[in-house]
Amino acid sequence: MWQWRRCVLDCLPRGKPHHQRRTMKRIIPFFTFLLMATAVLAADTRCYELRIYTANKGKLEALNARFRNHTCKLFEKHGLTNVGYWVPVDKTDSRLIYVISSPNRAAHAKSWKAFLNDPDWKKAYANSIKDGRWGGKIDSTFLSATDYAPAVKREITKDIRVFELRTYTTAPDRLKNLHARFRDHTCEIFENHGMTNVAYWTPMDEKKGKSNTLIYIISHMSKKQSGDRLEITKWNLDQAGKNWKGFARDPAWKKARAASEKDGKILAKAPHKIFLNPVDYSPIK
Numbered sequence: 001m002w003q004w005r006r007c008v009l010d011c012l013p014r015g016k017p018h019h020q021r022r023t024m025k026r027i028i029p030f031f032t033f034l035l036m037a038t039a040v041l042a043a044d045t046r047c048y049e050l051r052i053y054t055a056n057k058g059k060l061e062a063l064n065a066r067f068r069n070h071t072c073k074l075f076e077k078h079g080l081t082n083v084g085y086w087v088p089v090d091k092t093d094s095r096l097i098y099v100i101s102s103p104n105r106a107a108h109a110k111s112w113k114a115f116l117n118d119p120d121w122k123k124a125y126a127n128s129i130k131d132g133r134w135g136g137k138i139d140s141t142f143l144s145a146t147d148y149a150p151a152v153k154r155e156i157t158k159d160i161r162v163f164e165l166r167t168y169t170t171a172p173d174r175l176k177n178l179h180a181r182f183r184d185h186t187c188e189i190f191e192n193h194g195m196t197n198v199a200y201w202t203p204m205d206e207k208k209g210k211s212n213t214l215i216y217i218i219s220h221m222s223k224k225q226s227g228d229r230l231e232i233t234k235w236n237l238d239q240a241g242k243n244w245k246g247f248a249r250d251p252a253w254k255k256a257r258a259a260s261e262k263d264g265k266i267l268a269k270a271p272h273k274i275f276l277n278p279v280d281y282s283p284i285k
Helices: 002-010 018-041 060-077 105-116 119-128 175-192 229-249 251-260
Strands: 047-055 081-088 095-102 135-145 162-169 196-203 213-220 272-278
Touching: 047 060, 047 105, 047 196, 060 081, 060 095, 060 105, 060 119, 081 162, 095 105, 162 229, 175 196, 175 213, 175 251, 213 229, 229 251, 229 272
Parallel strands: none
Antiparallel strands: 047 095, 047 135, 081 095, 081 272, 135 196, 162 213, 162 272, 196 213
8 A cells, every 4th residue: 555655665764775775675575564464453444424415596604504503513412423524616516515424334324313313403403494495405425435545534734725526437347446556556646746645435335336436535735825715725726736737747657557457448437526625614624
């Protein structure tokens, strides 16, 4: 995995005699084995749920207010962990996109039922629709973390960053090839070009693409962080474009892609992507 290789290589002493570096390289497989064993023991087995709410025109802020003031706290009360909350950079897109998690799917279902039956939730919901319902279209996808996914960190960075949610659909029986390419090459090359790996998942249910779908989140951050939020978002989007151009031109990526597609294309169609800004109450920013 890309995390292991980077960790081990960083342990190699710089400027040491050749024979010392050669000795260190000989023990890399041992350290790598230990790191792999540790990673297996610490594998992320949580159940994640990606939920996308589409609000009616002018109702997105009311929906955000309900989550900010009530829903998020009630989720945590009933064992649902708030992972992250975002809205599209495109202001004409009135969706709220968020991720919550639980120890497993059975626990998730139990917590969700308790949440829906909570009198405080019923009261908050009733008050929130007094001036009309916020919308009604909800899409839910249960997810499992991939074996190469970094630990999902609920963190707020000092500087503002923009997030990118991407969905890849593979040709039949090619998801394993896509996973191998990300595991062995893509994630590391992303980091080399200023993209931060945030989360990688596959759907739990076949009707949602269990056998042919990869969903992941990365982030971009410009060095320009002065000005208002709108200006910084523009710089972050510009930086994202530069990051992707650098990635596409990288010889390591070209080589990895060519090798992975020797026996045919991996993707069935172009990736779906959406740039996101974290909302003020998101645990990830």
